[in-house]
Amino acid sequence: MTTFKQKLRQKLPLIGTIQELPAAEVTEILASAGFDWLFVDMEHSAIDISCMQHILQAGQRHCPCIVRSPSHEEVWLKKILDAGADGIIIPLVNTAEEAKRVIRFCKYPPEGGRSIGIARAQGYGMNFREYVAEANEKIAVILQMEHIDAVKNIDAIVKVPGIDALFIGPYDLSGSMGMTGQVNTPEVRRQIEILGNACIAAGLPMGIFTTDPAEVKPLMEKGYSLIAVGIDAMILGKAAKETLNFL
Numbered sequence: 001m002t003t004f005k006q007k008l009r010q011k012l013p014l015i016g017t018i019q020e021l022p023a024a025e026v027t028e029i030l031a032s033a034g035f036d037w038l039f040v041d042m043e044h045s046a047i048d049i050s051c052m053q054h055i056l057q058a059g060q061r062h063c064p065c066i067v068r069s070p071s072h073e074e075v076w077l078k079k080i081l082d083a084g085a086d087g088i089i090i091p092l093v094n095t096a097e098e099a100k101r102v103i104r105f106c107k108y109p110p111e112g113g114r115s116i117g118i119a120r121a122q123g124y125g126m127n128f129r130e131y132v133a134e135a136n137e138k139i140a141v142i143l144q145m146e147h148i149d150a151v152k153n154i155d156a157i158v159k160v161p162g163i164d165a166l167f168i169g170p171y172d173l174s175g176s177m178g179m180t181g182q183v184n185t186p187e188v189r190r191q192i193e194i195l196g197n198a199c200i201a202a203g204l205p206m207g208i209f210t211t212d213p214a215e216v217k218p219l220m221e222k223g224y225s226l227i228a229v230g231i232d233a234m235i236l237g238k239a240a241k242e243t244l245n246f247l
């Protein structure tokens, strides 16, 4: 079976959505709706480690689940990986040094320095050897480019070994430019283009977030293969308003 990471490296279209509501029932709905992957957000949500593991248990029967860490700290990265995530998204990576450091935490030795645990990922010990042998190869490590400093350092960042994809965060990028939330201004779009061009030149798969489903096709035409469209809470809010508008 082709893994998420193989599809990612082949730049096949992978359309997902963000889950930020802390309930495995939400996962069952989203993951069985037909998305190619689920973006489980621990950075901007009330999803804790235990809830994240329940989300993986509910979601991975339907589609790969990629978890966004709240920070670069090793303690978060190893807990997410030990819970058995198919991949990890690390926010706000702004320099090549930061990229090397976080990738090291995600790879078992000798490639990296990931700490060795026995948890869900390792089949609670029953699948330890197989998991440890394959984890570096199978787990996708995705770094977010979402700060003007990352734009300045992008040529060095794309050269760091072990990156499976770069994922642009238009909202944080706009904030770092003093234009909070104005993701469609020519200035922000220009910086997104610089990130995208560097990624394409380096042959790396490129990802991005949009709130607008109408944007997905144009983004794919621009070369983005990994797309997260919408957030569960926003989808629910919009559907609620549309329902009321019928009354």
Ligand code: 3PY
Residues within 6 Å of the ligand: 144, 146, 168, 169, 170, 171, 172, 173, 209
């Ligand atoms: C951003 O736009 O800042 C994001 O992190 C989207 O995922």
Ligand code: MG
Residues within 6 Å of the ligand: 091, 146, 169, 171, 172
């Ligand atoms: Mg962000």
